[in-house]
Amino acid sequence: MRFEGTSAYVADKDLMVAVNAAIALERPLLVKGEPGTGKTELARQVASALGLELIEWNVKSTTRAQQGLYEYDAVSRLRDSQLGDDRFNDIRNYIRRGKLWEAFASDKKVVLLIDEIDKADIEFPNDLLQELDRMEFFVYETGETIRAVQRPIVIITSNNEKELPDAFLRRCFFHYIRFPDIDTLTRIVEVHYPGIRKRLVEAALSQFFEIREVPGLKKKPSTSEALDWIRLLVTDDVAPEDLRGEAKNALPRLHGALLKNEQDVHLFERLAFMARRNA
Template sequence: MRFEGTDAYVAEKDLTVAVNAAITLERPLLVKGEPGTGKTELAKQVAAALDLDLLEWHVKSTTKAQQGLYEYDAVSRLRDSQLGDERFNDVRNYIRRGKLWEAFTAENRVVLLIDEIDKADIEFPNDLLQELDKMEFYVYETGETVRAKQRPIVIITSNNEKELPDAFLRRCFFHYIKFPEAETLMRIVDVHYPGIKQDLVRAALTQFYEIREVTGLKKKPSTSEALDWIRLLVSDDVSPADLRGNATNALPKLHGALLKNEQDVHLFERLAFMARRNGG
């Protein structure tokens, strides 16, 4: 069982090595990188390439680790007991299975995505250590132990919003998805938009990387934003010459696809003003 990428996902060799190493070691793969570099999509493509089902657990700031195992609805059980509902007699009626429970009890091996783990409380990763290590957990309400029928392929993503505990990191295989170089990004564009005019792509990516290198930029545009921008350029039939002429004396064309806050828009407005004043 090896991942080599898919027709819909351009995976660099070091990324495929990381995925296969995590599968071999039977450890979670912790993937970090800038937003929009394909971390979440990686799990989907691994599942597709290996013909496995995908379970997705999208972590929020309010998410607790226990929710990944199960949740016991004591309030509903109390209400049903007061109403004389027969469901009250079986506590299992009030236990809602989480994504880890689903992954552990699936008939076939699955890919489990724990997405943006760094959004949650700092204790969240530590609270999952034993379950991800031993691939089992205890259900206190029923007295049963849930064990994985087969170990899922666990892919965990992080945007580096907060540091993760060392004890958690020790149990993971780590990979950082670096921002793709121009040649790789051209391949990604070709995958998403086959047959696109290459001269437009080259002009667009030249300007795109120039934008990313501007000093003082609060949020650098990502891979996904580059794809959106190029799609709009094609839709509006923008010529490569228009892009080259626009690069130094005005905001980038359709800049709303690339610049996502007013600070960066104002930065480019100032740069454009200075370029025009200096005869650029």
């Protein structure tokens, strides 16, 4: 079982090596990188390429590790006992399976995505150490142990918002997705927009990388934002010559697709003003 990329996802050699190493070691693959570099999409493409089901667990700031295992609804059971409902007699009626339980219970190998693990509390990764290492957990309410029928392929993404514990990192195979260079990003654009005008892509990406290199930029535009911007340029039928003719520090046209806060917009406005004054 090897991942060799898909026609819908541009994966470099190092990324494919990382995925296959994690599969061979049967360890979680921890993927870091700038937002918009395709970390979440990687799990979907691995599942697609290997013909496996994908189970997604999207982590939020309020997510607890226990929710990934199961949740016991004691309130509903108490209410049913007061109403004389027969469901009360079987505690299993009040246990809601989490995403890890779904993955462990599957008769077939699946891909389990734990997305943006760094959004949760700092103890969240530690609370999953044993479960991800042993691929089992204990259900206290029923006294049963849930073990993985088929060890899932676990892919964990992080945007580096906070440091992850060393004990958790030791149990993962790590890969950092570097921001693509202009040749790789050109291939990504062609995958998403086949047949797009090459001269427009060339001019747009040249300007895009110039924008990313502007000193003082608070948030550099990502791969996904580049794709949105190019789509808008195509929709507005912008000529490559118009993009090449724009001043380097001028506010880019359709800049709302690239610049996502007022500080960066004001930065380009100041740069454009200074360039006009010095002309």
